[in-house]
Amino acid sequence: MADARTLHLLRRATYGPTPASIIQATRLGRRAWLDRQLAPTTIADPAMDLLLQRFPELNWSISKVLTEYAGKVGTWDVMLQLSRATVARAIWSERQLFEVMVEFWSNHLNVTNPSSEVWDSRAHYDRTVIRKHALGSFDDLLVAATQHPAMQHYLDNASSTKAHPNENHGRELLELHTVGVDAGYTESDVRNSARILTGLTVDDRSGGALYLPERHYVGPVQVLGFSHPNSTAAGGHEVAVAYLRWLARQPATAALIVRKLAVRFVSDTPPASLVTALTATYLAHDTAIVPVLRQLFASAEFAAAAGQKVRRPYEDLVATVRVLGLKPDLKGTVGIEALHWTLIDMGHGPLAWSPPNGYPDVAVAWQSAAGTLARWNAHLSIAAGWWPKTLTGPALTTMVPKQRPATYGALLDVLSTRLLQRSLPARQKTAICRFLSDEWTTITPTAALPKDSIALGWRLPFVVALLLDSPQHAIR
Amino acid sequence: MTVPETDGLPRIVRPCGCPEGEEQSAGLSRRTLLRRMATAGALGAALTVAEGLGPNARYAFAAPTTYTGDVLVVLSLRGGFDGLNAIVPIGDPGYAAARPGIGIKAGALIPAGGIFGLHPALLPLKPFWDAGTFGAVHAVGQPSPSRSHFSAMEELERAAPGSSLRSGWLDRTIGLRPAGTAFQSAQVGSTQVASALAGPNPELSMRTIESFDLGGAWDTAQRTLWKKTLTSMYAGAPAAVAGPAMTALGATMTTSTIAAQTYVPANGASYPTDSNLGTALHDVARLIKQKVGLQVACVDEGDWDMHAGMGTADTGWMFDHLTELAQALAAFATDLGPLMDGVTVVTLSEFGRRVAENGSGGVDHGHGNAVLMLGGGIDGGKVHGRWPGLEATDLVDGDLAGTTDYRLVLGEILANRCGVSSLTEVFPGLSGTPLGVTKPLS
Numbered sequence: 001m002a003d004a005r006t007l008h009l010l011r012r013a014t015y016g017p018t019p020a021s022i023i024q025a026t027r028l029g030r031r032a033w034l035d036r037q038l039a040p041t042t043i044a045d046p047a048m049d050l051l052l053q054r055f056p057e058l059n060w061s062i063s064k065v066l067t068e069y070a071g072k073v074g075t076w077d078v079m080l081q082l083s084r085a086t087v088a089r090a091i092w093s094e095r096q097l098f099e100v101m102v103e104f105w106s107n108h109l110n111v112t113n114p115s116s117e118v119w120d121s122r123a124h125y126d127r128t129v130i131r132k133h134a135l136g137s138f139d140d141l142l143v144a145a146t147q148h149p150a151m152q153h154y155l156d157n158a159s160s161t162k163a164h165p166n167e168n169h170g171r172e173l174l175e176l177h178t179v180g181v182d183a184g185y186t187e188s189d190v191r192n193s194a195r196i197l198t199g200l201t202v203d204d205r206s207g208g209a210l211y212l213p214e215r216h217y218v219g220p221v222q223v224l225g226f227s228h229p230n231s232t233a234a235g236g237h238e239v240a241v242a243y244l245r246w247l248a249r250q251p252a253t254a255a256l257i258v259r260k261l262a263v264r265f266v267s268d269t270p271p272a273s274l275v276t277a278l279t280a281t282y283l284a285h286d287t288a289i290v291p292v293l294r295q296l297f298a299s300a301e302f303a304a305a306a307g308q309k310v311r312r313p314y315e316d317l318v319a320t321v322r323v324l325g326l327k328p329d330l331k332g333t334v335g336i337e338a339l340h341w342t343l344i345d346m347g348h349g350p351l352a353w354s355p356p357n358g359y360p361d362v363a364v365a366w367q368s369a370a371g372t373l374a375r376w377n378a379h380l381s382i383a384a385g386w387w388p389k390t391l392t393g394p395a396l397t398t399m400v401p402k403q404r405p406a407t408y409g410a411l412l413d414v415l416s417t418r419l420l421q422r423s424l425p426a427r428q429k430t431a432i433c434r435f436l437s438d439e440w441t442t443i444t445p446t447a448a449l450p451k452d453s454i455a456l457g458w459r460l461p462f463v464v465a466l467l468l469d470s471p472q473h474a475i476r
Numbered sequence: 477m478t479v480p481e482t483d484g485l486p487r488i489v490r491p492c493g494c495p496e497g498e499e500q501s502a503g504l505s506r507r508t509l510l511r512r513m514a515t516a517g518a519l520g521a522a523l524t525v526a527e528g529l530g531p532n533a534r535y536a537f538a539a540p541t542t543y544t545g546d547v548l549v550v551l552s553l554r555g556g557f558d559g560l561n562a563i564v565p566i567g568d569p570g571y572a573a574a575r576p577g578i579g580i581k582a583g584a585l586i587p588a589g590g591i592f593g594l595h596p597a598l599l600p601l602k603p604f605w606d607a608g609t610f611g612a613v614h615a616v617g618q619p620s621p622s623r624s625h626f627s628a629m630e631e632l633e634r635a636a637p638g639s640s641l642r643s644g645w646l647d648r649t650i651g652l653r654p655a656g657t658a659f660q661s662a663q664v665g666s667t668q669v670a671s672a673l674a675g676p677n678p679e680l681s682m683r684t685i686e687s688f689d690l691g692g693a694w695d696t697a698q699r700t701l702w703k704k705t706l707t708s709m710y711a712g713a714p715a716a717v718a719g720p721a722m723t724a725l726g727a728t729m730t731t732s733t734i735a736a737q738t739y740v741p742a743n744g745a746s747y748p749t750d751s752n753l754g755t756a757l758h759d760v761a762r763l764i765k766q767k768v769g770l771q772v773a774c775v776d777e778g779d780w781d782m783h784a785g786m787g788t789a790d791t792g793w794m795f796d797h798l799t800e801l802a803q804a805l806a807a808f809a810t811d812l813g814p815l816m817d818g819v820t821v822v823t824l825s826e827f828g829r830r831v832a833e834n835g836s837g838g839v840d841h842g843h844g845n846a847v848l849m850l851g852g853g854i855d856g857g858k859v860h861g862r863w864p865g866l867e868a869t870d871l872v873d874g875d876l877a878g879t880t881d882y883r884l885v886l887g888e889i890l891a892n893r894c895g896v897s898s899l900t901e902v903f904p905g906l907s908g909t910p911l912g913v914t915k916p917l918s
Contacts, residue, residue: 115626156627181640310716345667347681354630354671357642363716369658369724370667370681370688376706376724377691431708435701462692469706471713471721 002026006033007421008306009297011476012265013037014096016319017421021096034297037097038135038290045094054333055085058123062149062207065120079114082123084336086350087343088328090318101134101289102126104264106351107358108257109145109177113351117153120207125150126351138257138287139248142177146244147209149202155356158202160194162217170194172356173244174223179252185224192221196228196243199236211237224250254282258292260361265296267308268362274301309476310363313346316375320382320468323419326393338388342381346374379468384461396460404456408433409445411455415463420472432466542654545895545917546853547764549757549773549821550646552670553801555625555781557825558839559846560876561794562598563612563859567591570866574832578839584789588612592859596789597798600806604850609809609816611856613885613913615844615864617878621827623841625781628826633671635883639904645883646772647675648902649890657769658727663776664763665756670774678720679772680727685759688731699732734766745811748803753777757808764815771894777801780825784836805850817852820893820914824882830874831866844876847885853893853914860911884908892916 002022009030010017014037025033036043052058057065057078069075086103093099109130113122125148133141145151146169152158155169170193175181185193199216202209216236220229226246230239247253258278262270277299278292285291296302311319317339329335343349347368353359360366381387383396399418405411409429416424424432429445436455437443449455455463467473565571566582568591585593586602592614594605604610619637622628631637635645643651650661663669663681673679682688693699703725710718739762741747747754756775763770779797786794809816828845844864849856864870864877871877883903888910890896895917899906 112626117624117626175640347667347669354626355634355642355674364676367716367720368678368681369720369727370679372720372724373688373690373728374667380692427711428709431705434708435705465692466705466709470709471717474717475714 002421004306005303006030008303009034012302012309013100013297015090015100015315016322018322018325019418022421031298034097034294037095038293040095040098040135043094048089048093048095051088051092051328052085054331055081055088057081058085058127060123062121062124065124066207069120074116074119076114076119078123079119080340082113082126083350083352084333084340086126087318087339088333088336090314090350091321091326091339092328097293098134100264101293102130103350104261105130105134105141107353107361108260109141109151110353110356110358111150111154111351112354115154115354118150121148121150121153121202122351124148135289135293137248138253138282138289139245142248143241143244145177146173146197146240147200149207149209152200152202152209157194157197157200160198160201161215162195162198165191165194165198165217167191167194170197173197173247176357178247178256179224179250180256183224183250183252189223192223193243196221196223196230196236196240199233200240213237248287249283251279251283254279254287258282258296261292261296262301263361265293266299266302266305268364271301274299307475310366311474311476312359312361312366313348313371313375314343314350315476316474317343317346317378317382319473320379321391323468324383324393324396324464326382326391328392329390330392332390335388335390338390342374342378342387346371346378375474376465376469380461380465383464383468396464397456399464400456404451405449407445408436408443408447408449408453408455411449412445412463412467416467419464419467420470422472424467428470432463435466436463543656543769543771543895545771546818546820546851546889546893547770547773548646548889548894549760549775549819550670550672551753551805551821551823552672552774552776553780553823553825554629554776554778555825556827556829556841557780557823557845558782558786558794558829559614559616559825559844560829560831560839561786562595562798562848563588563614563846564593564595565591565614565863565866566593568863568866570831570870574866575839576833577837578786578788578794578833580789589858591863595794595798597795598802600799600802601850604806604809605857608857609852609854610805610848610850611854611858611860611913612849613847613860613880613911615861615876615879616847616882616885617828617844617880619881621843621875621878623827625826625841630671632824632826632882633674635672635886635902636904641904643675644670644672645886645902646670646672646774647677647679649894649896650677650679650772651675652896652898652901653771656771658723659730659763659768659770661772661774662763662770663774664759665752665775670776673772673774678723682731682759684755685731685762686735689728689735693728693732696732696736699728703729730766730768734762734768741807741811743810743813745807746803747807747811748800751800751804753800754804754807757804758811761808761811764812764819782829782838783834783840784838786838805848809850814852816850820851820853820889821849822886822889823848828876831871831876832874842875843872844878847882849885849889849913851893853917855913855915860913880911881906881908884910885913888912888914 006025007017010021010025058081065078089099111118111125129144129148133144155172156166157169160166167190171190174185174193195217199211199213201212213233216233218233226243228239259275262274278296281295282292399415405414412429412432413423433443433445436459561580564580564585566585572579580595584596588594601610618632633644658680661673661679667681667683669681690699690702693702706725710721747758760773782793825845828842829839830842834840862879864879883906887899887903887906891899892914
């Protein structure tokens with residue numbers, strides 16, 4: 001069995017350990033494995049590249065979407081492709097930490113997908129903003145996201161003008177994207193934040209980003225410690241970019257971003273010592289993300305936090321498909337679509353959170369009985385191949401070694417090691433054995449496992465599902 | 477009550493004599509409880525054991541409920557309900573002038589008092605109108621209107637303009653109350669939960685009562701087997717995962733028991749068939765009758781975005797949709813009979829529609845709208861609100877003005893029917909005089 005710290009790293013920095021990822025991380029060692037994951041372009045991902053060819057519209061420019069769908073304006077087609085490709089990438093991409101970080105930034109700079117105003121631009125935002133900068137610097141990410149048509153529409157800045165400034169984007173920029181709600185800004189700061197952003201908008205014809213000087217508010221502006229004479233309409237774009245770069249470098253922004261990263265990767269209540277140290281690193285490296293992540297994963301606080309995060313429904317489902325070793329449909333995307341529907345049913349469709357603050361990442365926000373039931377039902381449905389039906393991959397029986405385990409307890413240990421990366425406590429073994437018993441046969445962990453046992457036959461998917469239903473699988 | 481000190485922190489000794497953190501939380505609102513769990517890092521402490529399992533912190537989500545207010549059913553009419561063609565201001569000359577094609581003619585309307593008439597498709601609800609248990613408020617709007625479905629819905633359900641709150645108004649409402657059963661608040665008819673319920677307080681969601689079940693349990697014996705097995709599997713697990721797991725198991729036992737009983741709606745009520753709304757209200761009625769502890773139910777009905785071809789007084793899109801709405805609500809009220817004295821249904825929609833019809837026989841996104849209310853505690857049989865008029869100068873950007881903040885209507889229902897005493901915790905900054913749309917809870 002792999003060493004506990006390697007497993008801890010895989011549970012946090014990927015969408016769930018698989019036999020192959022455990023072997024790889026063990027062979028490379030944690031540091032080299034992490035270095036590789038932090039340089040995703042060096043990781044070959046041929047199967048994923050091939051699979052992504054089934055989502056061709058994700059590579060379109062916004063103007064191409066507008067042209068191709070001229071007769072079907074507002075279609076959800078491209079947005080649904082994005083949601084489904086997101087699920088597929090989380091499951092099958094070799095660039096696991098990159099995908100986790102794409103999800104992280106998609107929530108931090110949330111633009112709900114699908115939502116009507118971004119039907120043409122949301123996939124472009126994913127590709128040219130989030131993915132481009134996910135492991136770059138927050139500074140560049142913020143500048144790109146703020147100006148992108150998807151964000152411009154989503155937070156209403158596209159229609160904001162000097163005469164009628166819409167404060168939505170200016171406020172969320174401060175509250176959610178950068179310094180945070182407790183940074184001490186005033187309503188006057190919010191108004192100025194909105195004024196600075198006026199002029200940034202969307203070109204109705206091409207769907208692209210546009211700066212319209214005639215919409216820009218001219219005159220001195222001040223937000224917290226940022227001030228600018230802002231004396232010409234033509235110079236307004238530069239003022240906005242300078243403002244964004246200033247915001248990205250504020251200690252309050254640094255603290256907000258690194259704390260969020262610590263909540264994602266360490267615990268729901270990350271130690272202040274870690275947040276302080278990461279804040280300094282973020283500022284010292286000019287908002288670069290990789291040094292922060294490197295320090296986070298190397299920290300004592302991270303090492304001490306094993307077992308302290310709960311998997312959200314999305315992480316549970318993705319980890320389930322990964323650990324079962326399932327592969328995509330032979331062709332088409334029907335199986336992936338089914339997984340997407342399952343996630344929607346669980347209230348955790350990828351990119352689908354509607355308010356601008358992104359999905360919460362703390363356990364108290366996900367203590368839903370309906371969500372738990374949906375997860376359990378998905379485990380069985382996927383393991384048994386009921387739905388989705390079209391995913392491919394090895395039969396469950398391949399998890400059982402050719403040399404049959406001698407007892408039911410030994411079988412459960414084999415399956416538990418394979419699925420949960422640990423042996424099963426006696427109480428849980430007994431519980432599953434009771435589940436397999438009936439009025440004629442009492443099964444116990446020490447009972448001999450016959451060749452024709454139902455546990456190796458029609459009940460195997462149920463046993464696998466029960467293991468995936470366990471609290472061990474629910475923990476990240 | 478003695479207050480011994482430990483580590484300098486006062487510890488409250490409960491009247492029940494049980495140690496702190498073990499007691500059921502009657503009297504302690506769930507919001508307080510969650511805040512306490514979060515700040516105490518209860519989860520962090522509970523999840524540290526190597527196996528990923530830790531000592532079981534008590535999950536206090538099953539306290540006996542002391543709630544005696546109405547069951548509140550919030551019916552979301554998604555897409556932008558055209559209140560002007562449902563509760564028709566026929567006595568305002570601006571109406572017929574603005575809607576020469578799609579306007580409902582006076583002769584077709586059900587008289588509703590004053591300048592108003594009900595769309596003829598609302599006929600199934602006429603008995604309740606006449607009895608004073610079905611009513612409406614007109615010219616209701618949001619303080620910061622938006623014409624975007626998405627933004628308007630989000631703001632409507634967050635219901636906290638000008639504040640940084642990120643939760644929904646129903647979640648905040650539930651947060652003020654002692655913890656109830658798993659069924660305290662529920663989305664029925666869909667597993668996608670309305671944003672009004674979003675927040676720290678858990679809710680249930682179900683497509684139907686029958687579908688809320690363990691997928692591997694094909695009969696009662698199997699269900700019991702699953703429950704026993706999963707309960708053992710979760711013994712000693714951290715509260716953050718064991719709590720919802722046990723709640724889920726308990727709730728499936730309840731839903732499967734209800735599902736096993738043949739249900740015949742009472743008083744000859746007949747829910748529309750092949751109607752998601754009908755099925756959802758049918759299930760809400762069953763949950764109410766079974767006394768499972770339901771306090772808030774959210775039900776969605778979509779497809780109100782009638783930009784083109786909305787039809788006439790006796791046929792078409794609006795007629796069909798209103799017919800389904802009226803039949804489902806009438807069946808619900810008939811089925812529940814006297815129980816409706818403890819139920820309030822209120823409809824909400826993200827915005828109303830333009831006053832003037834467009835060139836496609838429809839109406840575009842607008843603002844002011846009608847809210848429908850049904851229940852024994854409603855002051856019905858009339859149209860409440862201040863009518864702003866439909867003269868060009870009365871309109872706001874071509875829309876019916878919103879003269880009543882929708883939160884005033886909801887706030888009155890919460891205060892008068894649902895036992896909420898601190899309204900500003902639900903609707904921060906809300907001010908204004910209640911319209912008198914409800915009768916006080918007797």
